[in-house]
Amino acid sequence: MHQQYEESTPFIQVRVACPNLAEAEQLAAELVAERLAACVQITPGVHSTYRWQGKVEVATETVALITSRSELFEQLAARVTALHSYDVPEIVASPIAQVSSAYAEWLAGSLLEPGEDHAAPAVHLEIERKFTLADDGLIPEPGDWPRVGQVSNERRYLLLATYYDTPGLDLASHGVTLRRRQGGPDEGWHLKLPRSGDARMEEWMPFGSDDAPPAQFRDQVRQLTGAAALVPVCEVRTHRVERDLLAGDVHLACLCDDHVSTHNLLDDQLDSDWHELEVELVNGGMDFLDEVADHLSQYGVQQASVASKLAMALGPLLRRSDPDLEPAGS
Missing domain, CATH: 2.40.320.10 (Hypothetical Protein Pfu-838710-001)
Incomplete structure (x- = not known):
């Protein structure tokens, strides 16, 4: 059976680095519950080297890869910022160029629709x-x-x-x-x-x-x-x-x-x-x-x-x- 693919999609993947697995798991649960994310994949044990306040730092972090819709990015970024323990969390989005039609349909049904109210907790x-x-x-x-x-x-x-x-x-x-x-x-x-x-x-x-x-x-x-x-x-x-x-x-x-x-x-x-x-x-x-x-x-x-x-x-x-x-x- 021939698989159908969507070649131009409204979907994105957003990379967020967290200080530990527990915080990444909690972030995933909340974003999916609020339908700002359809799926969050978590990779622990990522070794990061970066500059912070004039010093080179090395840390072991957990990366969350969040699948969402481009129209939801501002809401998603604001929610991640509110929940995250870092002063300046990494929130980097990349477009999804192609996706299977069946998966695109599932994504669309799992996310807030454009213009749909988002009742986020304070x-x-x-x-x-x-x-x-x-x-x-x-x-x-x-x-x-x-x-x-x-x-x-x-x-x-x-x-x-x-x-x-x-x-x-x-x-x-x-x-x-x-x-x-x-x-x-x-x-x-x-x-x-x-x-x-x-x-x-x-x-x-x-x-x-x-x-x-x-x-x-x-x-x-x-x-x-x-x-x-x-x-x-x-x-x-x-x-x-x-x-x-x-x-x-x-x-x-x-x-x-x-x-x-x-x-x-x-x-x-x-x-x-x-x-x-x-x-x-x-x-x-x-x-x-x-x-x-x-x-x-x-x-x-x-x-x-x-x-x-x-x-x-x-x-x-x-x-x-x-x-x-x-x-x-x-």
């Missing part, structure tokens, strides 16, 4: 640290913290969150959290994905017509969940007092004083309450978080041993699922 890189306080513990006066010249007025919120996972906790076991949260300026659905150190990539989508997680988020985590259903595993109630930490015109960080109550839907014997402090960077640097941690330790306030409300709530259930896990924050 994304930001969250960098924060949590600190443990006694139930009635007082926060050392924030105005006396390193670099802080001014503290804003308080904002008070009641936050009601339901966390979703598989019955086997496949998301939490990989440092991923998916929640539906009411209250506060960012109420809606939140998907948090681990990055290095104190950082997490947080995605947000508005509430839908029911309580089911958004299809886009379900697609993004399917490589972890497989065919297992996403079900509520934990409810978290947080009374939050929030303030901004400022140094002149610079918004250093957001300070959250949280009184937390949790209801474990898998084992109600693990229900718990605690008091914690959360410091999330805005325009401050990592050195500011280090200085805050040192300052608070002088008052007996230590960094939390578990950096996640969900991990605290799941307790031994999560440790049994993966004894080596250090979950991402939430």
Whole structure:
């Protein structure tokens, strides 16, 4: 049978270098879920030599080869930039000159149509640290913290969150959290994905017509969940007092004083309450978080041993699922 070929196509392949396999896999899952990519092929162990900030650098990277449509390149590039951990990620497109007719038909059906709305989640890189306080513990006066010249007025919120996972906790076991949260300026659905150190990539989508997680988020985590259903595993109630930490015109960080109550839907014997402090960077640097941690330790306030409300709530259930896990924050 004679194979038909398209000799002039609207399709492209986009090369993106990632720092590791995990980030490339997550990027692939999100681009395919959002129909900005029909296919992403990943090659780990690529040795790269390049010049950065005046120095010759050598690194081992993972390359993602993304198949898309030329009309989607700007949207795809913007999405890669938002999700990528590099300041200047490699995003290089090449046209696909020829493709079989059958494959072209599959590509067209797998991608957004020209002009079709792209409902991408809002994304930001969250960098924060949590600190443990006694139930009635007082926060050392924030105005006396390193670099802080001014503290804003308080904002008070009641936050009601339901966390979703598989019955086997496949998301939490990989440092991923998916929640539906009411209250506060960012109420809606939140998907948090681990990055290095104190950082997490947080995605947000508005509430839908029911309580089911958004299809886009379900697609993004399917490589972890497989065919297992996403079900509520934990409810978290947080009374939050929030303030901004400022140094002149610079918004250093957001300070959250949280009184937390949790209801474990898998084992109600693990229900718990605690008091914690959360410091999330805005325009401050990592050195500011280090200085805050040192300052608070002088008052007996230590960094939390578990950096996640969900991990605290799941307790031994999560440790049994993966004894080596250090979950991402939430």
